[in-house]
Structures are given as structure tokens and as C-alpha cells.
Amino acid sequence: MTGQSTHGGGRGRRGLLPVLAGLPRVTEAYGPTWRARLVEVLHLMTSLALALFYLVPACMLVVSATWVGFAVTLPWRPEAVDRSVGALVMDVLVFLVVFPAVAALLARLACRIQRERLDAVFGIVETSPPDPLSGDGPAVRAWRFLFGRDSWSMVVYSTAAGLHGLLAGGVVMVLVVCGGAAAVGALFGIVFVLVQGSLDDLVGPLTLVVVGPLAALVGLRLTTSLVATEVLLHRMLLFEAPEVRIRRRLVHVQDSRLRMVDAAEAERRRIERDLHDGAQQRLLALTMTLTRARSRVTADPQKALELITEAQRESREVMDELRQVARGLHPRVLTDHGLGAALPVAAGRAPVPVRVDVELEDRPSPRAEGVAYYVACEALNNVAKHARASRVTVAAERVAVSARPTADLLRLSVTDDGVGGADPEAGTGLYGLWDRVDAVDGVLTVHSPAGEGTVLTADIPWEA
Template structure:
């Protein structure tokens, strides 16, 4: 059984890697190449804090070794030890007073640059505590010391070093395969024209081999770009965005941001229900009451007319029941409670004016809370597609993503071929979706380049 699970895990890992490598457009790959080249250039800045600290540590070791040797020599002569204090003080000020705080400041700057790059290019966001806010977390004279030498400062040094080494590795591969391969192919192709006119066949064959090899290297490099970018993003998530203290700070910031939005959303939902009941069911119930009153008044004088009015009241009561079911369906549909997402998602898709293809691959049902949140996410996403996307087709997929032990996820993906460019601030309801998913420690991702459609992915804990 364990071997079967391990094999299944390897298959899923291989499938995920294949999707990452091949399911990317060439425009995205080109952006990735430019990003990795920028990482290579910035790696010098990212590695500078570690280099400065290494130089300071080396100075301490060398100075200590030199002083011990000098002291031992002098002690053998007499007890009066004379040291070059002037040079020692100047070097100490540079390597012990200047280098360490400057290294942590540069590391914090490197983290800020990397965070901005990941957010602006790939939409990977995380909390960046402002300088004044971080300084205010301590009191008195220890504020500056905590900012320069606290845990966040050394974490920044570690991440800056990791990002610098990764930039050298990924950027070097990109330069070596893509840039160098294309440059060699272009140069060889230009030289091929001269050899065709006046050149030996062996030289032409060798040059053609170089061109083919360069193009093949560039092609392999373009295939590897998504993996290299994904590795950089994953390292950033682990070290820069998902540390324990960072998660706590992010959680607090998210709670502050989402609290008022959830209150406003609840109030807006209450007003919607009140409006629906007042304009629909309440008015229809009033009509039923008036019809029954008319039937009662005519019951003795005109029984036939009274029966007709009773039939009318019965029909109106059925309309009220249908109206109330519509209101209740907006809250939690009965089909979801009874049969789960496999039956509820096609019903939600059927109400969308855009053709929707539904693919549900769920071997069993998640928790009721996860089902409710997932159903709401899909309904809201389809509403956004109908209102804003100008799409011709939509695909909805629900699947179970296996994790470690209790870390399984319910993954819902809504893909459309519309205009793209979805913005949370444009009244698309993305903030509401994010709040709902985040309330159970889920994750919501939106990939929406302008003119290329939108892919909305919600990962919800299976046992939420």
C-alpha cells in the first residue's frame, strides 16, 4: 500500500513537472528568460551581505591569530606588550562597526527588491513590513538594534544569500543555453553564407552542426525556464514569504484587511435577501392573503367563484414557494447538501449564460464547509465571467489534490477564454472570494493576462 502511494506521488510529481514545463506560452517563457537574466545581474547585490560578513569574520580570525602570535612573542621577552592600536581601531570600525549593519541593511533591500519583482511579474505577494512599523515593534534604544541585528535582519541575510546563489545558477543556465545558443546560431548562420560561396563541405557541415546545436540548446533552455522560475518562486515562498514570523504577520494583516470586507459583504448579503423577500415573496404572500380573503367573502354567496379564487391562491402559493427556493438556493442549494459538488456544479453551470464544461474528479466528498466554499467560489467566478469576461467558453474542474496525511486539497479551477485583465479593485468580487477561501487557510490564485483569458484556482483544505 505504501509503495502504491509512493508511486502515485511520483507520478503526480512527474505530471506536475510536465505541466509546468509544457503548459506555458512562449511569451511567458520569454518573460521568464528576462526575469532570470535580471536575477543573474542582481545576484551580485544579493550576495554582497554574505560577502561583507565573511570578510568581517575573516578579519576577526586573522587579527585574533596575529595578536595571539605577537602577544606570545612579547610575553617571552617582557610583560610590556605594545600593539599597533591605530590600525587596529580603524580596521575594527570598518569590519566590526560598519560592515555588519550595512550587510543587514543591504539584505533587507535585496528582500524588498525580490519581493517587488515576484509581485509585479508573477503576482506572488507577501507582507512587507514597513521600516517605521518594524522600528516601532521595540522600545527605546533597542529599536534600531532590533532592526539591524534582530531575527528578521538575519533571516533577510539568509534569503539574500540563497537568492543570490540561485540567481547565479538559474541565470547562468539561461545565459548558457538560451542567449549563448541563439547568439552562436545567428553568428554561424551569417558565416554559413560565406562558406557556401567559397568553402569546403566539411566546414559547411561543421557550421550547420553548430547552428543546429545552438538552436537545440536554446530550445532546451526555453523548456527549462518555467522550472527555474518555479524554483525561484518556491524558495521565495519558503524563506521570504512563509517563515513562521512572516506567516503570523501576514495573518494579522490579512485579518485586518478582510474583517471590514467580510462585515460589508455580510451586510450587503442581508440587504439582498431582505430586498428579494420584500420585492418577491412578501408581495406574493400579500397577494395570496388578499385572494383568500376574497374567496372567504364569496364562499356563501358564490361558491364557484370562491373555488376559483382558492385555485388562484394555491397557484400563487406555489409561486411563493418557488421564489423562496430561489432565495435559499443562493445561500446553500439543496442539491449540494444532498449530493455534493458532483451534482451541484452542473446545476450552477446551467444557470450561466456562457457555455460551461464541467469536469469533476472527486472520489469522495470533502467536508461540508469545503463544499460550500467551493460551490460559492465557482458560482461567483461564473458570475464574473458572464458580467466582465466577454468569453465564449468556460471550463470548470474540481479535483482532489493529495498531500501529506491530512493536507489534501479540494482544487477548483475556472478557466475562460475572455478578455482577461481581472482586477480585484474593479468590482469583480475577487476580494470576497479571497476572504472566504482564506478564512479556512486556503489559497486563491488568479492568472489573468490581458487578452488571454482568466484562470482562477482555489485550493481549499479537504477537511476545512
């Protein structure tokens, strides 16, 4: 199964898989809580380190605006008379062309770095729309690339990300790093005071020993909220304008529709091939066996009985093969008994040990059950083909997202301990999964770091 997709939108299919649409579930991705907190702290410290770089584009634009302000008033001053035209043209070129162009390029680089960071750490990616400049000439495209609306939007985002990095990273630095360092230093101070014998000086170190860890704990508790605000900022500012989102959505619908048509045609050919090569041939053999038995009923009753027995055996094999063909369509157990009974059946056919954990008091809509069952079966097939896993866990639960029960989600997750690090372009079937989940307005999440297994999560509307 695949790890994720990156930016591509209309430029290729790789951008069509929205890996994570919600806030980061760091604990699920990185295991124990302490490890997740460490990842969050390191992420915020990195944001603090990058904050100054993120603020450079805005600073350059402030410098350009300041020069414009001086240029408006400078000609009225006596000392401005001695300035040559060449120097003025050079200033205009530097402050009104070079500085804004460099600021736009740096802002684009800052947004690219931020996308890659959120993608690598939390699996949060964004699909890009079709290139609106594809029909323009090179000069127009270069101008829009440097001075278009997208560039100014990225300057705004890089500035907001820089300010957020300074605030969030500063909080983590003061509370977690400084608090922990102060507590450790205070311990050495206590040892020094005890050696010196000045017990009156223990108040300060003892206070730091108590306050330092408390500050570090408060900072660790705040890291999840600070990361969540950063992700929210990313989603609000770095994602495109509403009309671009609509265009991107239309591209998704068009491409997913084409892929679903291709998938339906491939499934039809598979069924036709299975019926022709399997059941049809066996039915032909069954017909020939019954014809031979009929011709020998009078002349050789014993041989006719043997042929009838053979025909019964072939008929059972035909039935088994037809069940295998129909099993991939919609199993009867899913219709009659629901997802809780169908998932163990699907797990029993997997070549690796599968643990099934279903916590569903009620049944979702039949469409939601069908999508979840399809995702589970395809995910188990991917595990068998690509993951080289030794164990798999399939879990299904109902997740409440608001006070309205109709807004609940059916969350299906498939976790394996395989090699991970797969690619949607490698033919692992994730585009088909995404198409099926997206068709009911669900969200498919895949976390697959190399060497650490894969976690696939499908959030499907309960009343899909």
C-alpha cells in the first residue's frame, strides 16, 4: 500500500490522493505517546528555526515599500537634485522588480518546505489544480509566476507561518527546553550547595526543580494544540481559493470517473475471463459427462452410475468456482449479517494472520458497509502482494464527529507490519480505493513510512 501522494492535480494522477484531510493523528502514526510528543516538539523547534527564513519575503517587501515612501518625498529635498537618472533607474529596478521577485520566489520556496515538512511528519498533503497558465506564453507565465496572485498569497502564508513558528516554537523552547534544562541545572546546584554546606541557598534550586518539570509538562501538553493550529493555518492559507478548489474538485471527479470506468471494465473482463476459463469449461465438461452417462444407462448401468457420480463432483466444483467469482462482488454474508460478520470471512482468506476488531453496535447504511468491505478486501490483497507483512489488524468502529448521529463516520483501518514506503504509482490499487471512498464523500488516509509498516484508514459517512 502506498505512503502518500504529492502535488500534481491536473499534471498527473499522483496528486489525486488526499492522504490526510483532518488534523494530524500523531499518536496513531508514531506509536507511544512519548514518541508522538517528541515528534511534535522537534517539529515545533524546526518551525522556530525556519521562522526567520519564512519572514524574509515580508521583510523584503517592507524594504521595498519603505524605499517607495522615501522616493515619493525625496525629489522635494534639495539633496535629491544631484542624483543621476541612472542611479534612480537602478533603485527602481532593485526595489520594485528584484526585491518583489526574490520575495515571491522565497515565499514559494517557504511554502514548498512547509508542504514537505507537513507531508513527511504527518502525511498531510494537498493536491494542486490544473495549471491556469498552461495556455499562456512563456513571458506571461513567468510574470504571473513572480507577480501573480498565487505568489502574493504565498507571501502572506509564509509570513503567517513564520509568526506562528516564532510563537509556537518560542513557547516550546521556553517551557520544555528551558524548563527541563533549568531543572537539570538546579539538581547540580543542589549538589553544589550541599557540598558547600550553605543550606539557606537551597530555596532557589529547589524551586527550579519543582517549577522546571511542571513547565516542561505544560509545554508538552500544549504541543498537540500548537501543532493543530499550525495544520489549521496550513489548511486555511496554503490551500487555494474557493474557485480553484472547485476546479480541483472537478478534475478529481473527472479523473476518478475515468478510473472507475476503467476499473469497472477491468472487473468485467476479469469476471468474463474467470467464467470462460473456469466455470464455463467445467459446465461444458459436466454436460459431456452427463451425455456419456445418458448414452450408457441401458448398455452399462454401472458405468453410467460412475459418470453421474463424477458429474455430481464436477457440479460441486462449478458451484465453488462461481462462489469465488461472486465473492468479489458483494458477499451474501455482508447483506444478511453486516460488516461484523463479513470482515472475519475476508480475513480468513488472507495468506497472513489477520486480527479483526469490530466495534459496531448498529449497522451503517448498506452503501457504507459495501465500501468498507471493498476497502478491507483490497487492502488485504495489497498486503499479501506488496507489504511482506507477518500480521495485519483490521478494525472498524463508529466515530462521532458532532452531536448529530447522522454525521457519524464509519472508520475502517487496516494496519500491517510490512515494509511500508509504497507508491500509488506502483499499481497498488490505492487510486481505486480512493475513488470508491471519495464517491461517498469519505476520506482515505494512508501512512506508510519506509520500513515501518502501513496504516490505511477510511472514514466513511455512516449514512452514505
